[in-house]
Amino acid sequence: MPYKPQIDFSQRGRIARTVTLALSGWLAMSLLLLPDAHPVRVVGSVVFLAFCPGFALLHAIDKTRHGERVAHLSGRSMAAYTAALAAVLSLSLDCLVLVLLSVSHQRLNAALIIGSLAAATTVAVMLGTLTKTPRTVRVQVPVPTQSRALRGPTPTAAQPPHNPISRSSGPTAPPKAAPKAAPRRITTYSPDELAELIRCLLKEQAELDDTQLLRAAMRELGFQRLGSRIREALTAAIAQARR
Numbered sequence: 001m002p003y004k005p006q007i008d009f010s011q012r013g014r015i016a017r018t019v020t021l022a023l024s025g026w027l028a029m030s031l032l033l034l035p036d037a038h039p040v041r042v043v044g045s046v047v048f049l050a051f052c053p054g055f056a057l058l059h060a061i062d063k064t065r066h067g068e069r070v071a072h073l074s075g076r077s078m079a080a081y082t083a084a085l086a087a088v089l090s091l092s093l094d095c096l097v098l099v100l101l102s103v104s105h106q107r108l109n110a111a112l113i114i115g116s117l118a119a120a121t122t123v124a125v126m127l128g129t130l131t132k133t134p135r136t137v138r139v140q141v142p143v144p145t146q147s148r149a150l151r152g153p154t155p156t157a158a159q160p161p162h163n164p165i166s167r168s169s170g171p172t173a174p175p176k177a178a179p180k181a182a183p184r185r186i187t188t189y190s191p192d193e194l195a196e197l198i199r200c201l202l203k204e205q206a207e208l209d210d211t212q213l214l215r216a217a218m219r220e221l222g223f224q225r226l227g228s229r230i231r232e233a234l235t236a237a238i239a240q241a242r243r
Contacts, residue, residue: 025118
């Protein structure tokens with residue numbers, strides 16, 4: 001079945017997660033109004049310090065270059081990998097903020113530390129949003145059209161219309177096959193377009209593994225050989241679609 005989707009998908013879920021991440025630090029700041037030993041204040045502050053700055057940094061960087069390294073991960077493994085990476089980045093950013101505040105001879109307190117990290121988290125989310133502007137993905141795969149070789153030449157005044165009944169008694173030559181349209185280069189597809197192709201294939205056949213997905217996507221795009229560029233682009237798209 002040829003792949004010819006023209007899909008408009010909603011960005012509401014992604015926008016809601018982005019806004020929640022950008023405001024997470026300020027929500028943690030508001031929890032400081034609670035008493036010092038209040039469980040909600042303690043849990044909220046620890047969760048923000050441990051994960052939110054790291055997730056903001058992951059949102060800001062381009063993760064498609066690392067798709068081939070984690071292409072074998074899926075489901076819970078991918079979620080655990082992302083959470084662990086966010087925790088490491090959060091710890092690094094927490095230490096950096098503490099060092100900067102200490103060097104600047106500021107009196108350290110919870111409000112100052114969480115406020116600085118909240119501002120850094122919001123800035124990172126904004127930078128990531130500006131560099132990855134959400135748009136409606138329209139995947140257009142070229143479909144071979146009927147060649148003029150099958151329709152025959154256009155009749156003109158100097159050339160009479162083609163007569164299917166030939167006066168010659170010799171054998172009639174078979175019609176020429178229509179030439180196939182050359183597929184687009186893999187570099188002309190954006191990562192979002194390739195990821196949307198993988199999602200559509202998974203909806204049709206959810207049991208496909210990464211190798212089968214790679215071959216199926218290659219056939220849908222019209223490629224006969226699996227070169228290094230095609231493999232790299234489709235591997236990154238599979239990793240992005242499985243997130």
